[in-house]
Amino acid sequence: VARLCVCDLLVAQCDANCCCDPDCSAQDFSLFTTCSVPVVRGDSQLCSQKAAVYSLDVEANPPEMIFKLIDQVNPSIFCIHATNYKEALYLKSPEIPTAENFDQLLDKFGGATFSAQPDSWSLDTDAQNRPEANETSRYEYGVPVQTEDAFLRLPSPVVSSWCSDANPAGFLVNQATKCIRSVSVEKCDSIQALSMLFYINSSILASVFQVNITVQSIIVQSLDGMRTLLSSSEGLRLPMVLDELCINAVLGVNYHITHTDTGEIIEAAAAFVLGAISKEALTIEQSFEISFTQENTQPVPLSGNPGYVVGLPVRAGFQPQGYPFPAAFLSNKHSQLTILQSTSTQDCLAAPGARAPVLFGYNMISGCRLRITAAMKCQPLAQTLLDVLKGQSFPEYVASFGNSQAQDVLDWVPITQLHISEQMISHTLQSSCQIPVSLGIEVKWTKYGSLVNPQARIVNVTATITTTTLKQLPSGRERIIPITSSVVFTDISSPAEPSYKVWPTINIKLPFDFFYPFV
Numbered sequence: 001v002a003r004l005c006v007c008d009l010l011v012a013q014c015d016a017n018c019c020c021d022p023d024c025s026a027q028d029f030s031l032f033t034t035c036s037v038p039v040v041r042g043d044s045q046l047c048s049q050k051a052a053v054y055s056l057d058v059e060a061n062p063p064e065m066i067f068k069l070i071d072q073v074n075p076s077i078f079c080i081h082a083t084n085y086k087e088a089l090y091l092k093s094p095e096i097p098t099a100e101n102f103d104q105l106l107d108k109f110g111g112a113t114f115s116a117q118p119d120s121w122s123l124d125t126d127a128q129n130r131p132e133a134n135e136t137s138r139y140e141y142g143v144p145v146q147t148e149d150a151f152l153r154l155p156s157p158v159v160s161s162w163c164s165d166a167n168p169a170g171f172l173v174n175q176a177t178k179c180i181r182s183v184s185v186e187k188c189d190s191i192q193a194l195s196m197l198f199y200i201n202s203s204i205l206a207s208v209f210q211v212n213i214t215v216q217s218i219i220v221q222s223l224d225g226m227r228t229l230l231s232s233s234e235g236l237r238l239p240m241v242l243d244e245l246c247i248n249a250v251l252g253v254n255y256h257i258t259h260t261d262t263g264e265i266i267e268a269a270a271a272f273v274l275g276a277i278s279k280e281a282l283t284i285e286q287s288f289e290i291s292f293t294q295e296n297t298q299p300v301p302l303s304g305n306p307g308y309v310v311g312l313p314v315r316a317g318f319q320p321q322g323y324p325f326p327a328a329f330l331s332n333k334h335s336q337l338t339i340l341q342s343t344s345t346q347d348c349l350a351a352p353g354a355r356a357p358v359l360f361g362y363n364m365i366s367g368c369r370l371r372i373t374a375a376m377k378c379q380p381l382a383q384t385l386l387d388v389l390k391g392q393s394f395p396e397y398v399a400s401f402g403n404s405q406a407q408d409v410l411d412w413v414p415i416t417q418l419h420i421s422e423q424m425i426s427h428t429l430q431s432s433c434q435i436p437v438s439l440g441i442e443v444k445w446t447k448y449g450s451l452v453n454p455q456a457r458i459v460n461v462t463a464t465i466t467t468t469t470l471k472q473l474p475s476g477r478e479r480i481i482p483i484t485s486s487v488v489f490t491d492i493s494s495p496a497e498p499s500y501k502v503w504p505t506i507n508i509k510l511p512f513d514f515f516y517p518f519v
Contacts, residue, residue: 001040001041001042001049001050001051001052001069002050002052002067002069004020004040004042004052005020005021005022005037005040006040007020007021007036007037008020008021008022008023010023014028016032017032017033017034017035017036018035018036018037019032019035019036019037019038019054019055019056019065019067020037020040020052020054024065026062026064026065027062029056029062029063029064029065030062030063030064032056032063032065033056035054035055035056035065037054038053039051039052039053039054040052040054041072043080043083044074045079045080046074046079046080046081046083047073047074047079047080047081048071048072048073048074049071049074050069050070050071050072051069051070051071051072052067052068053067053068053069053070054066054067055068138262138263138264139171139172139259139263139264139265140171140263141170141171141172141173142170142171142172142173143170143171144168144169144170145168145169145170145171145204145257145265146204146205147202147203147204147205148202148203148205148210149202150168151168151169152168152169152202152204152255152290153165153166153167153168153169153199154167154168154169154175154177154255154288154290155167155177155179155181155193155286155288156175156177156179157177157178157179157180161179161180162179162180162181163179163180163181163193163286164179165193169255169290171259171263171265171292172259172292173290173292174290174291174292174305174403175288175290176287176288176289176305177287177289178285178286178287178288179285179286179288180283180284180285180286181283181284181286182282182283183246183249183277183281183282183283183284184282185241185244185245185246185277185278185279185281186241188239188240188241188246188249188277189238189239189240189241189246191239193250193286194239194246194249194250195238195239195250196215196236196237196238196248196250196272196274197236197238198250199213199250199253199270199272200212200213200214200215200270204257204265204268206264206265206266211265211266211267211268212268213255213268213269213270214267214268214269214270215236215269215270215271215272216254216256216269216270216271217229217230217271217272218230218237218271218272218274219271219272219273219274220237220248220275221273221274221275221276222275222276223275223276223278227273237274244278244279245276245277245278245279246276246277247276248274249274249275249276249277249284250272250274250286251273251274251275251284251285251286251287252272252273252286252287252288252289253270253271253272253273253286253287253288253289254270254271254272254288254289254290254291255269255270255288255289255290255291256268256269256271256290256291256292256293257290257291257292257293258292258293258294258295259292259293259294259295260294260295261294261295266295267295273287300335301313302315302402302403303315303360303399303402303403304360304401304402304403304455304456305402305403306401306402306403306455307401307402307448307449307454307455307456307457308360308361308401308402308445308455308456308457308458309360309402309456310359310360310361310362310456311359311360311361311362312359312360312402313336313337313357313358313359313360314336314337314359314360314398314399314443314458315335315336315337315398315399315402315404316335316336316337316395316397316398316399316415317335317395317396317397317399317406317412318393318395318396318397319396319397336357336358337357337358337395337398337441338355338356338357338358338391339355339356339358339364339366339439339441339485339486339487340354340355340356340366340368340388340389340439340485341354341355341356341366342356342366342367342368343368346367346368346369347368347369347371348368348369348370348385348388348483349370349384349388353392355391358441358443358487360402360443360445360456360489361456362487362489363486363487363488363489364485364486364487365484365485365486365487366484366486367482367483367484367485368388368482368483369480369481369482369483370385370480370482370483371478371479372470372473372478372479372480372481373473373477373478374472374473374474374475374476374477374478378433378435378470379433381433381435382433382434382435382436385435385436385437385483386436386465388483389439389465389483389485390439390463390465394415394463395415396415397412397414397415398412398413398415398443398458398461399411399412399413399458400412400413400458400459401455401457401458402456413458413459413460413461414461415461415462415463416460416461416463417462417463417464417465418462418463418464418465419464419465419466419467420464420465420466420467421466421467421468421469422437422466422467422468422469433469433470434467434468434469434470435467435468435470436465436466436467437466437467437468437481437482437483437484438465438466438483438484438485438486439464439465439466439484439485439486440463440464440466440485440486440487440488441461441462441463441464441485441487441488442460442461442462442464442488442490443458443461443487443488443489443490444458444459444461444490444492445457445458445459445489445490445491445492446459446491446492446493446494447491447493454493459492468481
């Protein structure tokens with residue numbers, strides 16, 4: 001862009017007020033009043049590009065031109081990251097079907113799906129073995145996981161429910177897909193997608209070596225749906241025809257990828273579900289899943305993808321000092337919202353650490369009994385009861401979706417904490433104190449997304465602590481008060497508006513001759 005100048009119209013002459021004209025001298029710049037083209041940039045559709053900025057320093061004597069080369073970022077979410085496909089910059093005449101090439105075009109484009117990937121995008125395996133290619137094997141989020149021949153396949157439905165093997169698995173992108181594949185029992189041993197080798201025969205490209213995909217487990221499913229886990233000593237099972245059945249056909253694959261914190265893949269494993277296909281079956285449903293785990297860390301359990309699933313724990317966390325996003329709930333290894341768990345003894349002070357996870361969609365209530373004596377001090381008792389109700393570290397945030405990640409700041413809903421005081425009937429309050437007696441959590445959620453498959457999303461969480469005034473007991477007297485915790489889920493979804501016009505109903509009585517002379 002520093003060599004581009006759209007206002008340079010005169011050959012070997014300085015154009016007036018054209019600050020990018022290379023024919024202009026410092027003396028010419030001193031006569032300029034402004035720069036007619038202050039910014040020169042390239043393709044505006046690029047996500048990031050260089051821009052040449054021209055301006056005049058009028059305070060200088062004589063005035064002089066100032067040139068800056070800056071980086072500009074396209075604010076649009078739809079932009080071109082890199083123009084690496086050079087053929088797309090030129091018009092290429094489409095291939096006209098003829099009698100000679102018709103069969104070839106039919107094989108390429110006649111199926112339910114086809115790949116639009118040009119041959120120039122194929123992976124250069126020789127380039128991966130060069131030393132300078134090591135840095136490129138440190139994967140970034142969303143980058144396809146590369147193998148020896150192309151990429152790690154994760155079959156999925158594209159335009160229909162049929163399986164397409166052209167879907168690459170993206171790094172750190174946990175996916176779960178289901179699709180339908182046409183089968184023939186007579187040819188089951190020759191259908192690649194039914195064989196275990198199709199999913200593990202290519203090694204994953206890593207930084208300094210290739211990672212082989214190992215078989216983690218094999219589960220065999222019978223025709224009636226019963227599943228049996230095979231021993232680890234058994235080897236590969238390839239599809240074969242036996243008694244008009246296709247056995248050892250792949251029904252499901254679950255990939256598990258282990259990586260370092262720098263994006264290097266160090267281990268890959270696959271768990272298979274094999275089954276039998278009857279002669280009458282023309283299609284089968286296959287399921288595929290892939291998950292990523294960083295080494296020396298435990299995977300974070302999800303409660304839905306993306307929306308919450310009824311019966312799974314509500315995920316929670318808090319924001320430590322110095323962290324820009326909510327971190328894991330340190331006092332709970334599962335990062336869950338919890339309440340007081342009822343025990344058989346019903347004694348609040350017997351098991352203060354017993355907690356029960358809050359399950360999405362389940363209204364819950366629990367409690368215990370507190371025996372108060374005259375010897376108890378007010379402030380320590382109030383703090384103990386608060387720890388019993390809220391736990392040692394009550395979270396500050398709740399994940400709005402079941403799969404919300406810690407770095408997604410907008411996916412975390414702050415917990416609003418309220419305090420309500422109730423007065424007990426007492427003749428004297430001179431020696432009384434306030435103690436918490438209940439914790440009520442209200443979770444408001446809504447249906448998010450399509451009406452066909454709505455996803456549960458938490459939009460508001462309120463935790464209310466109710467305190468009561470307790471007067472000083474006489475010496476030797478005791479009192480038992482109940483301590484309760486509760487959780488209520490409230491659906492605040494707006495009702496779906498009908499697509500048709502609903503006309504109002506008018507309930508009136510018309511005159512008897514309203515339609516005269518018609519009956």
